Amino acid sequence: MTARSTAPSGRVRRGVAAAVATFAAVSIAGCASPRTDDGGERPSIVTTTGILADLAQHVVGDRMDVHSLVPPGADPHSYEPSLRDVRDVVYADAAFSNYLLLEGRAIIRTLDANVQPDVPNVSLAEEAVKYAAEIIPLVENVSLDTIWLGMRVRGTGEDRGADRTSQVRLRATAVEGPGELVAYLTETFGTPSFYIDSSDGIGDTDATSLPPDAHTHMSWAFTEPGVYRLTLEADLLLEGRDPVALAPAATVTFAVGVDPYAELGEDVTVLGSGHADVTVDLDEGEIYLYSDPHGGGDATQRVLPADEVVVEVPTKALHELPAGSQYRFLGPPGEQVYQLPQAVLGAHVHGEIDPHLWQDVGNAQAYVEIIRDTVIGIDPEGADHYRSNAAAYLLELADLDAYVQARIDDIPPSRRHLVTTHDAFGYLGSAYGIDIAGFVTPNPSTEPSIQERRRLVETIQNLHVPAVFLEPNLIARSSTLTEIAGELGVRVCRIYGDAFDDEITTYTAMMRFNADSLHDCLS
Structure with missing residues (x-):
């Protein structure tokens, strides 16, 4: 280093x-x-x-x-x-x-x-x-075998009177397709929260709001194969004022379980992998697709006009609805729907910088x-x-800086792998040479999917990780990581992220504790 x-x-x-x-x-x-x-x-x-x-x-x-x-x-x-x-x-x-x-x-x-x-x-x-x-930028995992599709607001909108308390509302005005389109968020304990739901018609509630320079993930579900078209408009919401129209309507096309080229022509741009967002540009007054197909961050982001893009939802995106009542809005248990997964569970609104x-x-x-x-x-x-x-x-x-570095330097390089629940330690890893090997989800209060759980188990096993780390204030909500640790016979140790408790009440105590915990549990 x-x-x-x-x-x-x-x-x-x-x-x-x-x-x-x-x-x-x-x-x-x-x-x-x-x-x-x-x-x-x-x-x-x-x-x-x-x-x-x-x-x-x-x-x-x-x-x-x-x-x-x-x-x-x-x-x-x-x-x-x-x-x-x-x-x-x-x-x-x-x-x-x-x-x-x-x-x-x-x-x-x-x-x-x-x-x-x-x-x-x-x-x-x-x-x-x-x-x-x-x-350092927030780098998101793009290992899913289908595209991640979210919603985003780019720009500050200062010329329009926006500030950091403003909200941009991206609302659906029409949905066309052979089945129902539902865009929803999986919250704590798997409870769905809806952004867009065409099953009861499209109205004022089919919308989501974001602050400037933010984006959020969501799941997109389609009940039948075929071509879907979603038309969206955007408004700026300011305190004490009527909504201000931001951009002309734009239509996003989805090819669900069908060949996008055969259905829509050879000249379309197909988005089938990586990370993309339906984006409102607050400064330019446009709605477009902002695509990062390879996970390279700003260096590989592309602005794509909505009318030139097709979002592919392939046959491998078919998922069987689980038992229980929370997903009845998509159909009965056992029925299959096409779904682009949320990728990050829980309400996860963030910007580009960690x-x-x-x-x-x-x-x-x-x-x-x-x-x-x-x-x-x-x-x-x-x-x-x-x-x-x-x-x-x-x-x-x-x-303190020297102490943290020395304690981490004393951990054998092959064991410097941090596995935790909350994605809050990128700077710790970057500054002191700790590999952020895995976390359950960036939101600490949600239950992971089976795929996320399996990936976490493989990470711990493949890297021979001797311990996983939990923030004290999140231990009661981190059952998945503690269960996996018990199954694999690895230790569960403490680490502090963005909150003190009765024991750790100062910044220096927090950082020293973290360094000692990493050293003692990984060495």
Whole structure:
């Protein structure tokens, strides 16, 4: 691994990667700002997560109050802010989120709707690239033998008045075909949530909404073979305004269980593998297919006009409906339907960049520098205090960075394989040389498919993995991984992702624990 050098600020510098949105606004009046013991007002900071609160507390010391909106053990993806949280935001002198679609929309709207206009509202992950943070893309598995098809919003829409709390609604207006078309999401415990369902006609509910620069996966099911045509329109949803039409209607064609060339002509572009999304371009005002046929990320993405593309749903996509009531909307148990699988189970809305930057200590150092510079701007009289605290903490983080690297370097290379439930450790793997060998699903609260379970078993067996790792707050919802570990005789060890608990309450303790756990369980 390339050696690291420490810059004068104490921050570990490595090259800069080239990279680099619900809660109603509540008006709170007649309350005083927090005060110090001597009666003077003390500035306050709000952060979205406990990890960010800990970083901020090390910088501000006793000159500011720090409040985390998400309590210990809660999930920043789904936490619903309280009225007390709104009050904290209203009176905050600075607000820090991670974002890159890490936090749920309720948290982001609470911040953006209630932070005062002159108060810094900083997305640390998005600012961190300016401070030499390493940014890595989310690379998704494209090993399915049929295409992954989702929905996406590209662009920011700033010229249209959109911001990170805005939503783009992609809605079906017509479906033609020999059978029914259903696009749905498999949620926790296998419960389906519908985006499009032609079995009861097409109406206003046949739609999905996404924030700017996000995409989501889903399953697509077809009850009969033949050619289907799905017509879609898109609207921009802004607070207090009627929906704004974004793009002319576009039609997506599916060849289900038939030869697409024989049915539709030799000149069509057939999408039959890789990852593609029905995409609304928020800046250009278009609906098209955004295709990554080989899994290469931005380098291989293609923009394809919807009317020139056919999505292939081959005969091998036939699946037998399981017993139970949750899939009766597709037919009785035992009946076969054609299905493009969701690939990633559970509600999985994300952007193109992995948001879990702090799993690389160097990126946490960038966060500290951003917090330092921000609080100096709002309290310049405390500049020396903030600089001194930050400098000391950056040195502590530099030592932490070296400790994590040393512990992982001491693991035999053949055993540096991380298998976990939650896809939150890409930065840990990239920074310190751990192979992210497998995870059940990127969403920690869902049950995997039989195919995913089989793939995970094969990964553990083929790599001779001695231990799997679970986040403490997710152990109760990780039965699949613990069952597999028991069947294969491998250990179940702890690792912390994006939440503290009663035992681990600081960032440095979290990263040291993770390094020790990896070392002890894999060595």
